[in-house]
Amino acid sequence: MKILIVDDDRINGAILTRLLGREGHPVVIAHNGEDGVDMYHQEQPDLVLMDIRMPRMNGYDAARLIKESASDRFVPIIFLTAVTDEEGLAQCIDAGGDDFLTKPFNRTILQSKIEAMERIRQLHTELSNKKDLLEQHQDQLQQELEVGKHLFSNIVRAGNLLDAPCLKQWTSPLSLFNGDLLMASYNPAGGLHIMLGDFTGHGLSAAVGALPISEIFYDLTAQGFSIGDLVEKMNAKLLTVMPTRMFCASCLIEVDFRQKSLVVWNGGLPDVCIVDMEGKLVLKLPSDHLPLGITTMTRDDRKVRIFEMQENHRLFLHSDGLTEANNANNEMFGMERLEGFFDGRTPPDQLFEAILDGLKQFRGEAPQSDDISFLEVDFSQSNKTQAEESTHKTTKIIPPAPWEISFLFTAETIKNVDPLPTIINSVMSLQSPLGHREKIYTILAELFSNALDHGLLGLDTKTKKTPEGFILYYAQREERLAALEQGTIRLMLTHKPLSSMDNREIGGEIKISIEDSGPGFDHQNVQSILDGNMAHGGRGIALIRSMCRQLVYYGCGNRAEASYRWTYK
Amino acid sequence: MSGTISVTREESETVINIKGRFNFEMHSQFRAAYQEDTGGDKKGRRFVINLAGTEYIDSSALGMLLLLREEAGTNESDIEITNARPEIQKILETANFQRLFKIS
Numbered sequence: 001m002k003i004l005i006v007d008d009d010r011i012n013g014a015i016l017t018r019l020l021g022r023e024g025h026p027v028v029i030a031h032n033g034e035d036g037v038d039m040y041h042q043e044q045p046d047l048v049l050m051d052i053r054m055p056r057m058n059g060y061d062a063a064r065l066i067k068e069s070a071s072d073r074f075v076p077i078i079f080l081t082a083v084t085d086e087e088g089l090a091q092c093i094d095a096g097g098d099d100f101l102t103k104p105f106n107r108t109i110l111q112s113k114i115e116a117m118e119r120i121r122q123l124h125t126e127l128s129n130k131k132d133l134l135e136q137h138q139d140q141l142q143q144e145l146e147v148g149k150h151l152f153s154n155i156v157r158a159g160n161l162l163d164a165p166c167l168k169q170w171t172s173p174l175s176l177f178n179g180d181l182l183m184a185s186y187n188p189a190g191g192l193h194i195m196l197g198d199f200t201g202h203g204l205s206a207a208v209g210a211l212p213i214s215e216i217f218y219d220l221t222a223q224g225f226s227i228g229d230l231v232e233k234m235n236a237k238l239l240t241v242m243p244t245r246m247f248c249a250s251c252l253i254e255v256d257f258r259q260k261s262l263v264v265w266n267g268g269l270p271d272v273c274i275v276d277m278e279g280k281l282v283l284k285l286p287s288d289h290l291p292l293g294i295t296t297m298t299r300d301d302r303k304v305r306i307f308e309m310q311e312n313h314r315l316f317l318h319s320d321g322l323t324e325a326n327n328a329n330n331e332m333f334g335m336e337r338l339e340g341f342f343d344g345r346t347p348p349d350q351l352f353e354a355i356l357d358g359l360k361q362f363r364g365e366a367p368q369s370d371d372i373s374f375l376e377v378d379f380s381q382s383n384k385t386q387a388e389e390s391t392h393k394t395t396k397i398i399p400p401a402p403w404e405i406s407f408l409f410t411a412e413t414i415k416n417v418d419p420l421p422t423i424i425n426s427v428m429s430l431q432s433p434l435g436h437r438e439k440i441y442t443i444l445a446e447l448f449s450n451a452l453d454h455g456l457l458g459l460d461t462k463t464k465k466t467p468e469g470f471i472l473y474y475a476q477r478e479e480r481l482a483a484l485e486q487g488t489i490r491l492m493l494t495h496k497p498l499s500s501m502d503n504r505e506i507g508g509e510i511k512i513s514i515e516d517s518g519p520g521f522d523h524q525n526v527q528s529i530l531d532g533n534m535a536h537g538g539r540g541i542a543l544i545r546s547m548c549r550q551l552v553y554y555g556c557g558n559r560a561e562a563s564y565r566w567t568y569k
Numbered sequence: 570m571s572g573t574i575s576v577t578r579e580e581s582e583t584v585i586n587i588k589g590r591f592n593f594e595m596h597s598q599f600r601a602a603y604q605e606d607t608g609g610d611k612k613g614r615r616f617v618i619n620l621a622g623t624e625y626i627d628s629s630a631l632g633m634l635l636l637l638r639e640e641a642g643t644n645e646s647d648i649e650i651t652n653a654r655p656e657i658q659k660i661l662e663t664a665n666f667q668r669l670f671k672i673s
Contacts, residue, residue, distance in 0.1 A: 200628045244639045245632030248662065268664045290665045294635060320628075320663075332656075342660060370627075 001118055004045035005029045006036030006062060007080060008054045012103070016049060019107055025114075033057025035066045040075075046078045047117055049093055050097070059097035065097035076117040080105075080194035127482075141477060143182070145204070149176055152207060156214045158464075161185050164192060166381035168352045171373040173312050174257060179206030179320045181216060181248075185221045188441035191256035192382060193221045193230070194375070195234040196269060197292070200246045202371050209248060209293075212237045223421040224441055227252045227265050228302035231292070235301075238293030249291040251317055255309060257383040258442075259544065261470075262309040265299035265302075265457060267291050270335065272321055275311035275343060279351055281342035308470035311380050314348055325359060328366045352376045397568065398432050400497030400508040405430070407491040411484045414452060420445055423491065431495060431508065433566040438548050440510065447514045447560055448489070453477060455516030456487040490515045498565065507567030509549075513559070520556030552562040571595055573625065578603045582615040588622035593629035599670040600636070616641060621652035631664055638669060649673060 007544045008408060010031070028043045030036040034057045052059040063077050079092040092100045096118075099113055141152040161184040162169050171182055179202040181186050184194045195217055197205035216233050225233075232253060243352065249268030256263070266272060268291030274283040289301055318338070325333045338355065346354045356374065373385045405426055409419055424441045433440070453459045457480040463473045494511040523540060544550050548562045570590025583606045585599070606614050616637065625639070638646050651670040653661060661672055 198628070245629070245636045247628075247632065247635070249628070270663060287663045290668060294669070320660075516669045535585060 001047055001114065002026045002045045003114075004036065004040055004043060006031075006033065006047045006048065006054070006059065007051040008032055008041075009051065012051070012080070012105075015445070016110075018109060019105070020114075023114075024113065033062035036062045040066050041069070042161070046074060046075070046121060047079055047114065050077050050090075051080045051084075053381040054142055060091065063092075063095045063097055066215075069522075072128055072527055074121050074128070076121060078113060078117065099151075118535070140532075141183075142501075145176055148204070151179065156181065156183070156210050161192070166192070166378045168376040168378070169374065171357055171371070172368065173371050174203070174321075174368055175203040177202075177204045177207035178210075178371055179203065180373040180388070180437070181210040181213060182322065182373050182375065183217050185218055187221050187254075188224045188438050189445050190258060190438060190442070191254050192377075193227070194255070194377065195230075195250060196317055196319060196373055196375060197248045197250040198269060198321070198371070198373070199248045205246075206371075209238060209242055209246065212241060213248065213292075218559045220421075224424055224445070225421050226418055227263050227304050228252050229418065231265050231267070232297050235297050236255065241295065242293050245375060247291040247293040249287075249320070252402050253315070253317070253377070255377060255379065255382045257309070257379075260309045262307045262315070262379075263304045264307075265289065265304045265326055270318060270323055273316040275314045275316065275342050275351065276310070276317075277347060277348060278344045279342060279346050279348040280344040281339055282313070283307075293373065296307065302564070303440065306471065306474040308464070308467045309379050309382070312465070313379050314376040315379070316351070316353070317375045319371065319373040321370035322359065322374055323369075324370060325372060326361055326369060327362050327368050328364055333362050337362070349378075397506075398430070400431065400495070402496050403430055404492070404494045406493070409489045409491075411456075411487050414456070414487075414489065415481060415484055420448060423493075425446075427493060427510070431510075433508070434568055436564075436566040440566075443512065443544050443562055443564060446541070447512060447562060448491070449543070450513050450560070451489050451516040451518075452481075455518030455520070456484065456489070457481060458518070473545055481566070486517075488517045498567075509563055509565045511563045512563065513561045515555075515559040518558055520558040572596045574602050578606070579639060581613075582608070584617040584619055586619045586622065589648060590622050590625045591620070591630040592627045595630065596633060599633050604639070607642075613645070613647070614641065615647045616649070618648065618650045619652055620657060622652050623653070623657060626653075626657050626660055626668065631660075631666065634666070634670065644655070647671075 003020055005013055005016050005027060007016070007029070008031050013029050013031070017029060020027050022380050028039055028045065030039040032054045037057070039116045044090055050059045059079060064244065066077065067073060076098040077096060079097045080103060081088065081092065082102050082103045083089070089100055098117065101110060101113060123520055147505055162182065164184055167184060169182055171178060171180055173180070179199045181195070181197040181199070184192060187191055197210070197213060199209045212438055214232050216237060217230060218231060220230050241421070243283055251264065251266045251269040251272060264272060266287045267289035268287050272285040274285070276282045285305060288303065323333055323335050323338060337358070341355050341358065342352055384508050407419065407423060413419065420441070424437070427440060428437060454461070457477060459473060459477055459480070463469045463476070492513045495508050499506045505543040541551070544562055551560065551562045553560050571594035572587055572591055574595065575586045575588070577584045581592060585602045587595070603616060618634065634650070638648055641648060650661065651673050653672070658672070661667070666672065
């Protein structure tokens, strides 16, 4: 241990040098405070023995300067003093001294004090090394988290339509990573899929589950799969990748302006609230299912609630972080307080902001303890879809060629799978008419559901005329579909190229022919209802007519042929 | 502040009493409470989770219940959750846990 002695008394200095030298410590010596400070910088000793009264600079000032420049390094300073009064000793400590030694020196005391200082110094060095290491780790972790967050938000937000005109959303993550997942995307028929997922816990571990979920959400939505299909796929994925103690409380919603339908699947999230044009609560949709990622799904677990969408209604959805937010008195915001806003006193278009303000005031300075998400869907704006084609754009252009594909679906298939995504995917991979996917999908979907609902299941569109009838219609549909034992739907798609001579404009015509084995339906009557400007139902045929060059019904109405032309400049 | 756990063991039944806040900080305590009674040849044992003194429950706590269910044999497990106060009952219902556990 290298020791610096700062003492103007040469005899003292000599005694100390001898004492310490005998113990094997190298010693350097300075004879005044100023030299002491200089020598400290030159020699970098491990311990300083400091006299107090000295010329040019006293011991207190020298000790202060040494301690200041030592910063993180621990250099113990022991004052050598003749004073024994409390005030004098306190002053030593105050100047940065670590201990003091009273003159005349006792060898044993000196030795043990040096040993004690050595122990503290070692401890200090160890601690400081660990601190450095910890800081390095912290830096590294922070950098990795930043990269992770960047990747995460890009993947989860890819194609997110949270800025859709009908949506208002607010989310407040507890940490860098959000354990609440909020996504929205249009399906090929222009329906909006919305999902709020709340993973167990928060932070990074909660957020990683969001990656596979978001991929399934965007991918299956773009392909035209239904909410039930999405739920089933996500559940299966989470079951395989997530540990038992983690799950995802979720709510999936489909708003289909064209069908005027609202489809809700709620597994583990708080009640979804629907509010009317006066801002009053009309409906609460409770959680019907287990959260995603707990058990394998049965048919019942896929079940959705279907309602007629009322254009002047709004839907409010939140994660439990909102209702469980605490104030300083440890009270929760609560469902009751939230529903209190839906009493008709706040105009519906101001509810979203009013609730967030209310939450902010309620919470005050209380710290946040969970991720919070809050979302409003304004149905009156839900027809304003972005003009843009689906987010999974392909730039590949396939030159138009003649082709023909046909499908035959029997009752067994129709009962168990929705064949539409497969059909549209076949068309898209054969021809990929850019910008036409949505329209072709819509035509196929309408033709197919007409064939199924009216042809095979014998459902009556007129049932849908009232909101109650609307619910009844879908209940009947589900019941009859489950009981369906026979029947077929045959679909044939024929494409022929229709390019201009100079090839400046390419395109083609797709003939869609669909035939069901049902008894047919009154398509002439449907036309007359259409002409009579009906309110609900029967919309499908009008829609197909508006998009196709031609729509003709044959036979007893169980065969339809539509032709659709596409061009690409 | 998290809660405390006490366990009473009988012939074929383990009662786990949870007081205070049942959240992620209770993870190792909760696991320790049931671990010696699960796994291997110990199937068929009954577990009672007594929430009489539980003030708060979060989603990590629900996750711990799922873990107990798995370690006690998933569908063959016999787990009853009792004495939950109304707010906690509501949380269990929202998650539809009545389908996985007996809740009384």
